[in-house]
Amino acid sequence: MIITVTLNPAMDKTMVIDGIEIGEVNRADSIRNDIGGKGINVSKVLKSFGTDTLATGFLGGMIEEPFRKELNRMGIKDQFISIQGNTRTNIKLVDRKNETNTDINEPGPLISGGEIEKFIGFYKETVKKGDIVVLAGGLPPNISQDLYGRLTRMAKDKGALVVIDAEGEPLKHALVELPDMIKPNEKELASYLGKAVLTEEEIVQAARSLVEKGIQKVLVSRGEKGSIFATERSVFMGIGLEVEVKSTVGAGDSMVAALVFAEKEKLSDSETLALAQATGAAAVATEGTEACTREDVERYLADAREKIKEVR
Structure with a gap:
């Protein structure tokens, strides 16, 4: 079973505007609402690939019923x-005139001690040997930053594979427990290493170092520049694909879904990176946080394969 954990989900409201004017009344040309949060986005893409998941985390307030x-x-x-608190709403502003995407994210609800313990009890009971657990996104404001580390350890003790897509302290704590796969972007990786930016060579070195420490697969997304994928066997680099950008929301989550799907299907390292790149590109070319389809991905797969090279 594939289990996605989204502890701070959101209703994503995407507004498309032709030229945002700061300090003035702006009128949106179109609006769409999508349930979101990194783990949920992973579940949506996997479902579009024909793969079922179990999604868990916290939901509450006015948004809970429509979300469910x-x-x-x-x-x-x-x-x-x-939970008693209100699930958050995130605003995504797409400015077509200036070709920018701006996110305004709420912090999320406070989670009580009893609610956290209820989740942990469910998690311990649910995760089984052979499962793939995806721990993705930020944490609600009052949850301990080491929770992903604890959840990683619990899942690995059960014999499950763990995938982490997080940043900052939650990522640092999780890495101590050596998850099986991680998908940082280059900014998140640089922050983890205490640097502002990383060169391409430094990204490759960092990915290799993490693999040597015991993380089986490291996928570093680099936006339009592409991505780098390191495993115990090899390191591959993918050049970014050229697509019409409709929304950058969920592109990284889609790559995580591709990583999980590739693990399930036992794809080769190069084919895993090609699928991740094609899925990320398909997500960028899709409106809002709507999940890209397998057919969308297939349109970019051949190009993605051609733009991959092994790093020696």
Whole structure:
């Protein structure tokens, strides 16, 4: 079973505007609402690939019921824990005139001690040997920053594979427990290493170092520049694909979904990176946080394969 954990989900409201004017009244040309959060986005893409997941985390307030209805409509198994606080709403501003994408994200609700313990109890009972667990996104404001580390250890003790897509302190704590796969972007990796930016060579070296420490697969996304994928066997580099950018929201999450799908299907390292690049490109070319489809991905796969080279 594939389990995605989203502890701070959100209703993503995407507004498309032709030229945002700061300090003035702006009118959106179009609006769409999508359930979101990194783990949920992973579940959505995997579902579009024909792969079922169990999605869990916290949901509460006015958004809880429509959120659950949408999960049910999508065919994603809903095992979220109900909380007293309100699930957040995130605003995504797409400015077509200036070709910018701006996110305004709420911090999220406070989670009580009892709600956290209820989730942990469910997690311990649910995760089994052979499962793939995806721990993705930020944490609600009052949750301990070491929670991903604890959840990683619990899952590995059960014999499950763990995938981490996080940043900052949650990522640092998780890496101590050596998850099986991680998907930082280059900014997150640089921050982890205490640097402002990394050169291409430094990214390769850092990815190799993490693999040597015991993390089986490291996928570093680099936006339009492409990505770097390191495993125990090899390091591959993928050049970014040229696509019409409609939304950058969820592109990294889509790459995580591709990484999980490739693990499930036992794809080669080069084919895993090609699939991740094609899936990320398809997500960028899709409106809002709507999941790209397998057909969307197939359109970019041949190009993605041609733009991969092994790093010696």
